[in-house]
Amino acid sequence: GQNIDQPTEMTATEGAIVQINCTYQTSGFNGLFWYQQHAGEAPTFLSYNVLDGLEEKGRFSSFLSRSKGYSYLLLKELQMKDSASYLCAVSDSNYQLIWGAGTKLIIKP
Amino acid sequence: DAMVIQNPRYQVTQFGKPVTLSCSQTLNHNVMYWYQQKSSQAPKLLFHYYDKDFNNEADTPDNFQSRRPNTSFCFLDIRSPGLGDAAMYLCATSGQLGSSDTIYFGEGSWLTVV
Numbered sequence: 001g002q003n004i005d006q007p008t009e010m011t012a013t014e015g016a017i018v019q020i021n022c023t024y025q026t027s028g029f030n031g032l033f034w035y036q037q038h039a040g041e042a043p044t045f046l047s048y049n050v051l052d053g054l055e056e057k058g059r060f061s062s063f064l065s066r067s068k069g070y071s072y073l074l075l076k077e078l079q080m081k082d083s084a085s086y087l088c089a090v091s092d093s094n095y096q097l098i099w100g101a102g103t104k105l106i107i108k109p
Numbered sequence: 110d111a112m113v114i115q116n117p118r119y120q121v122t123q124f125g126k127p128v129t130l131s132c133s134q135t136l137n138h139n140v141m142y143w144y145q146q147k148s149s150q151a152p153k154l155l156f157h158y159y160d161k162d163f164n165n166e167a168d169t170p171d172n173f174q175s176r177r178p179n180t181s182f183c184f185l186d187i188r189s190p191g192l193g194d195a196a197m198y199l200c201a202t203s204g205q206l207g208s209s210d211t212i213y214f215g216e217g218s219w220l221t222v223v
Contacts, residue, residue, distance in 0.1 A: 004151075033211075042199055042214035043152070087151065095206050099151035 002026045004100035006088050011106045012078055020073045020086050020103045028093020034062050034073045035087040037102065043087055046073070075105075083107045112136050113215035115200050121221045122190050130185040130218045132200030138213075140206055141183040143175060144199040146217075152199055158183060159206055187220075195222045 003025045012018040031050040035043035049055055049064035049071060061074040073086055085102040092098055113134045122128040132141065139160050144152040156165045158177045174186040185198055200215040
């Protein structure tokens with residue numbers, strides 16, 4: 001079956017750095033997405049990786065290793081507004097998005 | 110400005126009473142999706158339209174139906190809501206299916222069944 005694994009919850013301190021990991025097993029691979037979802041709101045797009053390596057976008061970076069079925073989202077200089085759930089999703093061989101359950105990130109002052 | 114608009118944002122319905130959720134988009138996207146998301150769970154795809162072609166997920170109950178009268182609008186009909194159907198329903202759009210095309214979500218419609 002197809003599976004996306006992420007930690008359920010993480011806690012970090014304002015101003016620090018946090019890495020949220022995602023491992024996947026899917027039938028085929030056509031890219032990996034990271035979405036941010038604040039409580040009670042819709043997911044918003046953060047990043048897309050289809051080739052191995054690191055993609056940097058401001059305070060957020062996303063890394064992909066296709067051979068390991070692994071990605072991480074790196075958040076730097078954490079702010080209180082970064083408290084949210086972070087969803088990893090993989091596009092499989094049929095271009096269907098397989099979603100992880102999300103990682104709830106709690107930022108403490 | 111919101112590009113994917115869902116109405117209503119909050120809906121309370123009685124057990125078994127039909128309910129319709131609506132979605133409109135200003136992006137002129139070919140693909141429209143309906144997802145169901147329960148607390149602390151991944152969004153679950155119910156169905157999607159590619160233009161007028163309707164694609165139902167295999168495990169979507171018959172209780173859920175959809176209509177897309179034109180490019181801009183899509184509706185989710187729940188014929189006989191049960192307590193287990195209480196969730197947030199997300200409408201989303203994309204230009205094409207798959208590849209790197211970003212999916213744009215509406216703000217969601219919260220459904221409560223009493």
